[in-house]
Amino acid sequence: MMQILKTLRIKPWLPQGQETEPFSVATNKEKAASTALKFFLAVITVIFFLFTVTFLQRTQSYDFQALSGEPWLPFSNASMLWQNSIYLLMASISIILANKSADLQSFKGVVISLTATALFTVLFIGGQVQVWQQLNQSGFYIYANPANSYYFLLTGMHALHIVAGVLVFIRCIWLFSLDLSYQTLASRLKLCARYWHFLLFIWLFLFFLLTGDAQTFKTIALFCGF
Amino acid sequence: MTEMENIAIADQVDDSSHPNSFLTKYVWSQDHKVIAIQYSITAIAVGLIALVLSGIMRLQLGFPNEFSFIDPSSYLQFVTMHGMIMVIYLLTALLLGGFGNYLIPLMIGARDMVFPYLNMLSYWTYLLSVLVLVSSFFVSGGPTGAGWTLYPPQAILSGTPGADAGILLMLISLAIFIVAFTMGGLNYVSTILQARAKGMTLMRMPLTIWGIFVATILGLLAFPALLVSAIMMIFDKVVGTSFFMPAILSLGETLDHSGGSPILFQHLFWFFGHPEVYIVALPAFGMVSDVIAVHARKNIFGYRMMVWAIVAIGGLSFVVWAHHMYVSGMNPYFGFFFATTTLIIAIPTALKVYNWLLTLWRGNIHLTVPMLFAIGFIFTFTHGGLTGLMLGNVVIDLPLSDTFFVVAHFHMVMGVSPVMVLFAAIYHWFPLLTGRFLNNSLGKFHFWGTFLGTYAIYLPMHYLGFLGVPRRYFAMGETDFIPESAQTLNAGITVSAIIVGLVQLVFIANLIWSTFKGKKSGRNPWQATSLEWQTAQFPPGHGNWGEHVPQVHRWAYDYSVPEVKDDFIPQNISPEEVEYLISDENNSREDK
Known part of the structure; x- marks a missing residue:
């Protein structure tokens, strides 16, 4: 912040001193990609923030029926969601290991950890689909109640972001198979890892948010002024 | 690190993007300049459709029931499509996709955008969004007629034109557009932050780049609100959820919805909608600053203040959205807060206007066509801005909210003003694209026709608003409080609008003719x-x-x-x- 303020105070019309140059030029595309990723994560944050605000407001309407809090509600027992969380956590850990293996130029390590990342990510998506099916089978249809609607909507949006990440992940592997450059793979996986961690964080937040009971929502809404 | 990696990316030649066939050079091009032209041509083409729609609307308003092809439903559809196309698919796309793409690498000294492939993908995704939108003209029921704000519940209920396929195509098109914008926007900010030439510090960047930079950040953070509302409305329409839909009777039938909040949609929409004003305005502010400085042969007055104002306007634009919703029945303190922030945002905006004037003051003013448009912009923007100050106050907004006064206000500030800058910019940078000038005489004719013509349209429209003539009405019918002379004025506005529309054809003809036959400009013709x-x-x-x-x-x-x-x-x-x-x-x- 201070750096930004300092930059904005520079008087460019005066003879130039050390304060204005040299400046930072990216020396490789990794830095540019890192900047782009930071902004992209900001965009995703805004999307989920806005969904959350609308959700919290909706929790206070007369027809909202939370998905946990009573024994017959689906997330009073959230073991499936815990299981899915562990899958995503494992995916996040294995992508870090893949990055480390790429740093160490270990082909075996890269292959094992990338396979583990792919496997745990697919398990997570599969687990989420299973939860959707269970909700449907129990009569918690998407249109039946706003809590259901938000559950499907938010977890669906999250899954969509994971799928987008998987596509980029596949591209990384494909590019690695072409040039076998560990250095490039490591820099790409570093960004992939950041994205996976971020989506893990979003998932844990959604997990907490969507499985709250009526009393929790009331407290949060009161705190937020809804 | 290898030697290659020590070279700034601006200096690295990326062989993979070097075009070597007609297709890769002009169609699937990754060159930012070609992509910029693709964006611009598509935006102008779709903008011409919107211009024709406005002409049809004006025919109905000026000469009610004279034209059989305009009925109440199609009128609403034309209003909606005109608004949405102009704001999103023309202005946003042309200013950021067109000018942003063309100017960012060239003005900061880069070889291209940092992600050329993503940049190309951005354009083709944008084109897809335009095609999806335009396709709604050809589906059963036609395009949506819900108004460009697409307010539920009426937007998705029977009785509103295009409430089936039309609204869905609109929402899907918007979602695709936002994906396209995000791809482009990430490129713009990353390029500006990471690929500037040596010595190009942030505070040495031309104001054009500052405007585009901050507007892109606004877009990246504001478009998600539109995406969120579009997705939720698609769910309400297709799946039967009740995000925005309350318990409601439609055409005598009780619907399955319950408990949703239409006001929530308004909040989301305007949380995007107001920054959108500045997504369009900030690049225009930047470009007009540069045009004025070049053609007045004078440094821009208060460069730092201009940068600070752009940043301040960008920040404040996120806390004024509810001034579009005073009539929604909000808490008076809520209205007071948003009226206050709205008036505060006028401070950095006014500062910019003063600085443009002070740049002109004692400058060596060259009344070239770009300069004429730039000076014209100062007039139209001041005019539109001042009526904005009026409408920012709750007590003034309430009676004027649904009248032509608001239509006149936002057209002056957000329609005419950015378009004046776009014209200034096109006349200014055309030699850079083609090595030729646009024809000067036709340019001056274009300027005076547009400048005087738009005043002939919008000044009387303010007056009609004061009289209480409501907006969005197909025809006035029997109304005691509006004198018959108002209709005469309305007819006059229509005649002016048609003349302004025809003048734009002269501009298009000038563009085409000058591209091939225009006077050669030589290098740096404006000595910039x-x-x-x-x-x-x-x-x-x-x-x-x-x-x-x-x-x-x-x-x-x-x-x-x-x-x-x-x-x-x-x-x-x-x-x-x-x-x-x-x-x-x-x-x-x-x-x-």
Whole structure:
């Protein structure tokens, strides 16, 4: 912040001193990609923030029926969601290991950890689909109640972001198979890892948010002024 | 690190994106300049559709029931499509996709965007969104007629034109557009932050780039609100959820919805909608600043203040959204808060207007066509801005909210003003694209026709608003409180609108004719300092800079510097290369 303020105070019309140059030029595309990723994560944050605000407001309407809090509600027992969380956590850990293996130029390590990342990510998506099916089978249809609607909507949006990440992940592997450059793979996986961690964080937040009971929502809404 | 990686990305030649066939050079091009032109042509083409729609609307308003092809439903559809196309698919796309793409790498001294492939993908996704939108004209029920704000519940209920396929195509098209914008936007901010030429510090960037930079950040953070609301409305329409839909009777039938909040949609929409005003305005502010400085041969007055104002306006634009919703029945304190923030945002905005005027003051003003449009912009923007101050107050807004006064206000501030800058920019940068000038006489005719014509349209429209003539009405019917003379005025506005529309055809003809037959401009015809005019090849070729990217030694506004031989010093001229009027002895003293 201070750096930004300092930059904005520079008087460019005066003879130039050390304060204005040299400046930072990216020396490789990794830095540019890192900047782009930071902004992209900001965009995703805004999307989920806005969904959350609308959700919290909706929790206070007369027809909202939370998905946990009573024994017959689906997330009073959230073991499936815990299981899915562990899958995503494992995916996040294995992508870090893949990055480390790429740093160490270990082909075996890269292959094992990338396979583990792919496997745990697919398990997570599969687990989420299973939860959707269970909700449907129990009569918690998407249109039946706003809590259901938000559950499907938010977890669906999250899954969509994971799928987008998987596509980029596949591209990384494909590019690695072409040039076998560990250095490039490591820099790409570093960004992939950041994205996976971020989506893990979003998932844990959604997990907490969507499985709250009526009393929790009331407290949060009161705190937020809804 | 290898040697290659030590070279700034601006200096690295990316062989993979080097075009080697007609398709890769002109169609699937990754060159930012070609993509910019693709964006611009598509935006202008779809903008012409919207212009025709406005002409049809005006025919109905000026001469009610004279034209059988306009009925109440189609009128609403034309209003909706005109608004949405102009705001999103023309202005946003042309200013950021067109000018942003063309100018960012050239003005900051980069070879291209940092992600050329993503940039290409951005354009084709944008084109897809336009095609999806336009396809709604051809589906059963036609395009949506819900108004460009698409307010539920009426937007998705029977009885509203295009409430089936039309609204869905609109929402899907918007979602695709947002994906396209995000791909482009990530490129713009990353390029500006990471690929500037050596010496191009942030505070040496031309204001055009500052405007585009901050507007892109606003877009990245504001478009998600539109995406969120579009997705939720699609769910309400297709799946039967009740995000925005309350318990409701429609055409005598009780629907399954319950508990949703239409006001919530308004909040989301305007949380995007108001920053959108500045997504359009900030690049325009930046470009007009540069046009004024170049054609007045004077450094921009208060450069730092101009940058601060752009940043401040960007920040404040996120806390004024509910001034679009005063009539929704909000808490008075809520209204008071938003009225206050709205008035506060006028401060940095007014500061910019003063600075443009002070740049002109005692400048060596060249009344070229770009300068005429730039000065015209100061008039129209001040006019639209002042009525904005009026409408920012709750007590004034309430009675005027649904009248032509608001239509006149936002057209002056958000329609005419950015378009004046777009014209200024097109006339200014056309030689950079083609090596030729646009025809001067046709340009002046275009300017006066547009400038006077838009005043002939919108000044009387303010008056109609004061009289209480409501907006969005197909026909007035029997109304005692509106005098018959209002209809005469309405007819006059229509005649002016048609004349302004026809004048734009002269501009299009000028564009086409001058591209091939226009007077050759030579290098840097306006004697500008900024980097885009200093390329090795003119007009700039692929990679922009020949063998080496330029090194920047100064800001972009060294015009009429005392004791210097020429009245401008390009940004890439080092202090040693500057030619002074006085002796070399003095020259070296100055350098020290």
